[in-house]
Amino acid sequence: MTVYDIAVIGAGPAGLAAAETAAARGARVAVVDAAEHPGGQFYRHRPGDDGSRHHHWRAFTRLRDALKNVDHLAGHRVWHAEPGEPHTLHCLVGHADERPTTVRAQHLILATGAHDRSLPFPGWDLPGVLTAGGAQALWKGHGLTAGARAVVAGTGPFLLPVATGLAASGATVHGVFDANRPDRRVLPLATDPARAIEAAGYAAALLRHRIPYRTGHAVIAAHGDGRLEEVTVARLDRDWRPLPGTGRTITCDTLATGYGFTPQLELAVHLGCALTEGFDGTPVAAVDAAQATTAPRVWAAGETCGVGGATLAIVTGALAGYAATGARPPASLLRRRARQRRLAAALAAAWPVRDGWKSWLTDDTLICRCEEVPHSRVEQAIAAGARDTRGLKLLSRTGMGRCQGRVCGYAAACLVGAPERPDRPIAQPVRLGDLAAGDTAPIHPRAGADT
Amino acid sequence: MNITVDGRTVPAEEGQTIAAALHADGLRAWRTTRVGARPRGLFCGIGVCFDCLVTINGRASIRACLAPARDGDVVTTGGER
Ligand SMILES: Cc1cc2nc3c(=O)[nH]c(=O)nc-3n(C[C@H](O)[C@H](O)[C@H](O)COP(=O)(O)OP(=O)(O)OC[C@H]3O[C@@H](n4cnc5c(N)ncnc54)[C@H](O)[C@@H]3O)c2cc1C
């Protein structure tokens, strides 16, 4: 069986840049990615797309062309990463025709990206409520509009492309509601010309489509009989508590909501990589100046080591590609990383999540969608002694369902007052037959992880 | 190309996922939850939340937002608990 010099996990901006750089230095590289098409979240596109809808399409086509020099293993979901010499990636390929396979490599570069971070509120599990990234993915990946009458709510600059994407897809967007009131004096967009230009473009598109943009407001409830029919929007105080008397309803069939992003860290945890706090204080893979994790022969890049957007992902991906091939990176790349990191930290500071969201919850608001655990049961578990997300899970089943706490993990961690724990020994659902198959190894949580 | 969804013919485009084909056909929910019988469809759209589960060609619990539609796929909904 082939043993690659380097396996890159993830074909987003970070993984593609890592693969391009490593392959250019002569390494034998595999890019292992769950998606059918390269690009990750940022460069998500329809097959045959001419790129007219995308920023930075030229950068993508260059990165995509570099895939010619590597083995692109598309549609490979890594469900377990086993450290060793070589490392072994246990994968599943296909869906209705699913089958297991393994990929071996001496060096790994983790570029697994992030997923939307959701906050619960009454009615957030009604059909028609989508994550902001989910609405964006329907448009970018399929050319579909998420709905006819849409509202966008959450926090962060990402809400802007989501709103303009919805409008371009044909939806009427009744407003963008950002819970924060980013201070214009510290607004860091101005420090990065590229982003300032991008932001100006979105502002113009909002005007053109007559989309109201309100800061200090949030969707605090969604209503409907079996599907979304309207949302309640309220003005918030600085801590995100709704100001009395400011609530109003908006009729809509679609709500796109997102409060930032959560890095996907399962594989990093499998490999024994130490975690640290990212720009916003939530867990990320810890890396040194060369993007090396604490695990032998494992590097990480992109949102795996901190949510900072596509440019930082490309820069860190390239740096990991240099390091994994034993090459010295150009100084200019190190300077770009430093600048992009400062920007990411400033963005995280300008768009934090404030505690007052908890006041949007009612007793019967679901916290865990999979196991249908209402807020009241979470509170009972905390009263009964749950001190961390593990205790909460044991006492209330929060995070015990199919998504393994990916969706509710952030909220659960906030409610119980302890950090999120991305330890999931099986990163993708695996059937028992596949587990028993000869070429898969026994699964056990990271040594010393939990007792 | 076409897929069948609970016996009904639904058009799908090359490169579309099963969830995108259902969404384009106007469906917003295709499953109910075990405890509260709550309707569910797309939420995250990228394979994270497991809300969008369907049965494809007899194989249960497949994330519709990840599975590419193939001509003649037989999709059944509502079976996930
Ligand atoms: C749904 C969504 C939509 C987004 N849309 C935009 C946008 O339009 N504009 C914008 O500026 N930012 C967007 N973002 C933010 C985005 O995360 C970053 O801008 C950028 O894509 C990060 O690059 P990355 O390479 O670190 O990760 P990603 O682009 O997320 O790429 C990670 C890749 O790793 C793969 N992967 C993860 N885990 C596994 C596994 N276990 N096995 C195999 N493969 C795996 C994924 O399939 C994915 O292709 C979006 C985020 C999300 C979650």
Ligand code: FES
């Ligand atoms: S919509 Fe979340 S897994 Fe498919």
